Structure formats: C-alpha cells, structure tokens
Amino acid sequence: MSTDYNNILSRLCFHLKQLSSPDVVILPETDLINELAIDSVKLLSLVMEIEDEFDISVPLNVLADVQTVHELANLIYQIKSQNK
Amino acid sequence: MSLLDKLDAVAAARKALLPEGLEVFGTPIEEVYSATEARIGDRRILFLGTNNYLGLTFAPECLRAAHEAIDREGTGTTGSRMANGSYSGHRALEREFAEFYHCQSGIVFTTGYQANLAMISGLAGAGDVVLIDGDSHASVYDGCRLSGAEIIRFRHNDVSDMEKRLKRLGERSKSTLIIAEGIYSMLGDQAPLAEIVRVKNAYNSVLLLDEAHSLGVLGKTGQGLAEETGLTDGVDFITGTFSKSLGSIGGYCVSNHPQLDQLRYISRPYIFTASPSPATIASTRAALKLLRDGTELRRQLWQNSRQLYARLDGLGYRLGPQPGPVIANILDNPQQALMLWKGLLDHGIYVNLILPPAAPEGKALVRCSVSAAHTTEQMDHVGNVFAELRKSIFQ
Numbered sequence: 001m002s003t004d005y006n007n008i009l010s011r012l013c014f015h016l017k018q019l020s021s022p023d024v025v026i027l028p029e030t031d032l033i034n035e036l037a038i039d040s041v042k043l044l045s046l047v048m049e050i051e052d053e054f055d056i057s058v059p060l061n062v063l064a065d066v067q068t069v070h071e072l073a074n075l076i077y078q079i080k081s082q083n084k
Numbered sequence: 085m086s087l088l089d090k091l092d093a094v095a096a097a098r099k100a101l102l103p104e105g106l107e108v109f110g111t112p113i114e115e116v117y118s119a120t121e122a123r124i125g126d127r128r129i130l131f132l133g134t135n136n137y138l139g140l141t142f143a144p145e146c147l148r149a150a151h152e153a154i155d156r157e158g159t160g161t162t163g164s165r166m167a168n169g170s171y172s173g174h175r176a177l178e179r180e181f182a183e184f185y186h187c188q189s190g191i192v193f194t195t196g197y198q199a200n201l202a203m204i205s206g207l208a209g210a211g212d213v214v215l216i217d218g219d220s221h222a223s224v225y226d227g228c229r230l231s232g233a234e235i236i237r238f239r240h241n242d243v244s245d246m247e248k249r250l251k252r253l254g255e256r257s258k259s260t261l262i263i264a265e266g267i268y269s270m271l272g273d274q275a276p277l278a279e280i281v282r283v284k285n286a287y288n289s290v291l292l293l294d295e296a297h298s299l300g301v302l303g304k305t306g307q308g309l310a311e312e313t314g315l316t317d318g319v320d321f322i323t324g325t326f327s328k329s330l331g332s333i334g335g336y337c338v339s340n341h342p343q344l345d346q347l348r349y350i351s352r353p354y355i356f357t358a359s360p361s362p363a364t365i366a367s368t369r370a371a372l373k374l375l376r377d378g379t380e381l382r383r384q385l386w387q388n389s390r391q392l393y394a395r396l397d398g399l400g401y402r403l404g405p406q407p408g409p410v411i412a413n414i415l416d417n418p419q420q421a422l423m424l425w426k427g428l429l430d431h432g433i434y435v436n437l438i439l440p441p442a443a444p445e446g447k448a449l450v451r452c453s454v455s456a457a458h459t460t461e462q463m464d465h466v467g468n469v470f471a472e473l474r475k476s477i478f479q
Contacts, residue, residue: 041441044218048239057249060228060235083252 004080008054009073015049016069028070056080101418101439108425108437118142119331119457124434130462132428132452133436137409138300138381139457140331140374146367153366161359165348169359177369178336184376185307185322187338189345194360196296196325198353199335201227203292203323204261206351208233213260215249215289217241217275219268224294230352233261240268243279250287257287264291266298266309270438270449272410274298277309281318292321300329300375301409306382326364330371334360378456385409385456388463392454395467399474413450420477421448427473433466 013026020026020036032038038046047058056079066072085093102108115123119139120131140146153173161169174192181190193199204227208214212233216224219240228235236253238246250257262284264275277293284291295308303311308324310316320341326334337344348354360368374381393407404412415421418439425437428450438449452466 039441044237048218048237055252057236057252060237 005073005077008076008080009069011053012050012069012073012076015046015053019046026069028068028073030069031067032069032072033067050076054080056083102422106426108422111434120455120462122434124429127432129429129432129434130458130466132433132454132458132466134455135297135328135453136331136455136457137297137329137385137453138331138371138375138378139455140329140371143331143371143374145370145374146331149366149370150363153362157362159363160361163359164355164357165359166355171359171362171365173362173365173369174359177365177372180369180372181336181338184305184372185316185338187322188340188342190336190338191344191347191354192360192365193335193337193354194357195333196323196327196335197223197226198357199323199325199337200224200294201230202347202351202353203321203337204228204263205230205232205353206347207231207290207292207321208261211259213253213256214263215246215260216263217246217265217268219265219270220263221265221269221294221296224263224265228263241273241276243276243283246280247283247287250283250289253287257289260287260289262289262291264293266293266295266302267408267410269297269410270443270451271404271412271414272297272408272451273405274302274309274408277313277315277318281315285318290320291318292323293319295322295324297328297410299324300378301382301385304379306375306378326368326371329375330368332364332368332371334364334368381456385454388456388458388460389454391460391463392452392466395463396470399467399471400478401470401474409454411452411454413452415448415450418448421450423477424450424473427477428469431469431472433469 009028016026016036019038019042024036030036051057054076058079062075066075111124113122113124119136119141122129122131157171161171163169178190178192193202200223204214208231210232213236214228214231214233215236215238216228217240218237236249238249253260264280267274293310298308300306302309305311310319310322321337321339323335323337326332389409390407393403393411396411397403402414421437425435428435436451438451440448443449
C-alpha cells in the first residue's frame with residue numbers, strides 16, 4: 001500500500017477516535033461494529049465526513065461489505081485512485 | 085451466528101430498550117369510532133399519529149363507492165395488473181391521476197411503498213446512479229437497492245451538498261436519478277424544490293419527487309409541493325400514496341415522459357403483485373375528487389397544524405424545522421421519548437414513537453400527525469397534555 005493509503009488510514013483513525021471511547025485502541029484489523037460500536041447511523045455520518053475530506057462519493061452499496069478499519073480505508077483508497 | 089440467533093439478538097435489543105408489557109409498536113386498536121377517535125384496550129383515544137391528513141377515511145362518498153364496488157366486482161382482483169387485475173376502475177383512476185396533475189400518463193400501484201420500489205428500480209439500473217436525500221423514506225432506500233444502481237446520499241435538504249456529488253459524477257450525472265420528498269416523514273420539513281430543479285437541469289439529471297406526505301396538504305388543488313411551488317413541469321416523475329390524504333392503500337406515479345408506460349413491462353414491483361381491490365380503487369377515486377376540491381379541508385388542516393406547532397414550540401419542545409401536519413418532537417434519547425409517548429397514551433392521545441436507528445441522527449422522535457378532522461378543542465386538549473407532561477417529565 002502506498003503513502004496515500006497510510007494517509008487515509010491515519011485520517012480515518014482520527015475520525016473514528018471522535019466516535020469511540022478514549023481508551024479504545026484503533027488498529028487496521030479493528031471491527032467497526034463489534035469493537036468500536038459504530039452503528040449504521042454513525043457509519044453513514046462518518047462516511048459523509050470522509051467524503052468531504054477526500055472529495056469523493058462513497059456508494060452505499062459497497063459499504064455493506066466493509067467490516068474493519070482497513071477495509072474502509074482500502075475502499076476510500078480505491079475510490080480516490082479511480083478518481084485520479 | 086445462525087439465522088434464528090440473529091432474530092434472538094433483535095428481540096434482546098428490543099427488550100433492553102422497551103419496558104415489559106408495553107406494546108409500543110403495533111399497538112392493538114380494538115375499535116375505530118371515526119377519523120380521529122378509537123379504542124385501545126378499554127380507553128377511548130384521540131388519533132394523533134395516523135397520516136389521515138384530510139380525515140377522509142369515513143367520508144360518506146368514499147364509503148358508498150367502496151360498498152358499491154364490492155357488490156359489483158367482489159372483494160379482490162386475485163391477479164396482477166399484467167394478468168387479470170386491470171379492471172376499468174384501475175384504468176380510470178390512472179387517467180384521473182394524470183388529469184389531476186395535467187400530465188400525459190399515470191400508473192397505479194398496489195401500495196405507496198411499491199410505487200417507489202417500482203419507479204426507482206424501473207428507471208435506474210446497474211451502471212446508473214441514484215442520488216438520494218439522507219432522510220429518504222425506507223421505500224426509497226429499498227427501491228434503490230432493488231435497482232442495482234450506485235446509491236449516493238446527500239445531506240438532508242442540502243442542495244449544495246447534492247450539487248457537489250453531481251459534480252463529482254462528471255458525465256455520469258446524465259444517468260443519475262435524483263430523489264426528493266415533498267414533505268419528509270420524520271421531521272415534517274419540505275424539500276427545497278426550486279433549488280433542486282435548478283441543479284437537476286444544470287446537470288441533465290432526472291428528478292423523482294415523492295409527494296406521499298404532501299398530496300392533499302400542499303398546493304391549491306392539493307397536488308403537493310410541486311404545485312405549491314409552481315414547479316410541476318420541472319419534476320420528471322411524481323410518486324405518491326393513497327394511504328395518507330386519500331384514506332385507503334395504494335400508490336401512483338404521473339409523468340409527461342411517454343416512457344412511463346414502459347415500466348409496466350419491466351418493473352417487478354408492478355408486475356409481480358396483485359392489483360388493488362375494487363373497493364380500494366373506488367374509494368380512492370371518490371377521495372381524489374374530495375381532495376381536489378378540498379380547499380376548506382386544507383385550510384382547516386393548516387390551521388390545526390399551525391396551532392399545535394406554535395403551542396408545542398412555545399412550551400419549549402424541540403420540533404422539526406417548519407410547521408406542517410407532521411410535527412416531530414425531537415428527544416435526546418429513547419427513554420425520554422418513551423416517557424412522553426406513554427404519558428400521552430395515558431391521557432388518551434395516540435402518537436407515533438420513532439426510535440434509533442429509524443430516527444435521523446440517532447435521536448428519538450415522538451411524532452404527531454394532524455388531521456383536518458381534528459377540532460380546535462382537540463388541538464387545545466393535546467396542547468394542554470403536552471404542557472402537563474413537559475412539567476412532569478422534563479423539569
């Protein structure tokens with residue numbers, strides 16, 4: 001993965017930190033629902049923040065396949081790469 | 085987790101949220117006395133959550149038409165519109181909807197939910213884009229999923245956010261279906277239609293407007309937000325439901341695009357379901373006439389809506405952004421909402437309770453739906469009960 005991916009992962013972790021309890025450690029393999037308790041409403045709000053930050057649109061269809069922090073970061077990376 | 089374990093988890097989550105023995109969802113209505121009154125258990129209650137905006141469910145013209153249709157054509161069509169389920173009444177109602185909206189053609193569906201499913205999945209498909217408001221009704225979300233198109237959301241009623249997403253699509257904006265609602269069911273606010281139409285035209289997209297909650301409520305003849313704003317020609321497809329202002333069950337779409345009729349051959353929610361019963365069609369035809377001529381009903385509806393909105397606002401309740409027949413009280417958590425809902429029911433007032441994740445932004449709602457059939461005295465009584473509960477629950 002490139003620096004772009006690492007940058008995306010870092011920014012994503014920053015946003016996730018705002019939604020989680022302070023003592024939670026967020027790693028690429030962290031499960032969004034089971035470990036961070038990000039429900040569907042929170043996830044959609046998070047996605048809108050991310051869309052603004054990276055100037056992309058994330059289709060709802062593909063979000064259903066996302067479970068971990070890495071998978072979400074990778075999805076953003078792929079969409080951003082396609083838009084270049 | 086097994087299939088049944090998943091359902092057990094749903095049951096456990098509901099049990100954790102709701103007190104034992106309280107039937108918050110699917111509350112059994114034992115008897116219905118009128119458009120505004122019924123019995124729950126042994127208590128006579130005032131309906132304030134029914135979407136019966138014009139109060140037509142007991143209109144003599146509608147009752148008579150339904151009775152006559154049952155006697156003439158039986159209880160059901162037992163077939164789909166594609167097969168044996170297109171009676172003269174179904175076709176007449178489609179013509180009447182088209183005439184009502186001054187449109188080229190109309191289609192009638194079995195429910196309002198199916199109208200959106202059928203239209204969205206018939207218009208958009210794989211490779212297309214549907215651009216929807218974040219507060220869209222479940223029928224919009226489900227129609228989008230059924231379509232196979234790419235689903236992109238914009239922030240509720242934020243046209244600059246919508247335009248930003250259209251811009252990102254580039255040439256694909258031409259194969260994009262934008263979907264908005266005349267009045268949003270959760271907060272009762274209206275879509276900024278003039279701005280939406282302007283942006284839609286600039287990007288050569290197609291616009292579908294769902295007038296489910298605005299039919300009968302907005303516009304000189306009750307067509308909805310498009311008529312109210314003089315923008316009917318700017319909307320490509322208008323959908324709506326019979327189950328609110330028209331007091332029955334069913335859905336419709338009207339359009340000036342000649343391609344509308346082709347959906348009869350490709351849209352699965354239209355093809356693979358039984359058509360509306362003769363009684364439903366007959367009462368809806370009668371109700372549509374009353375709705376069109378219902379200037380006085382609309383005046384009364386708006387008087388009641390403004391009266392209650394102003395009273396609740398004055399009491400300090402946090403409400404949706406603008407007055408209308410859908411008056412949403414926004415609560416910070418489900419427990420508060422549950423106390424308010426139960427308090428109202430204990431005082432003989434039935435409203436709708438909406439808990440996360442159905443409520444926007446994780447909030448909980450206690451939603452009132454006002455009717456033209458409510459009296460000023462009933463609205464006063466409701467206001468007094470809300471005032472009492474404000475003191476006992478929130479202070």
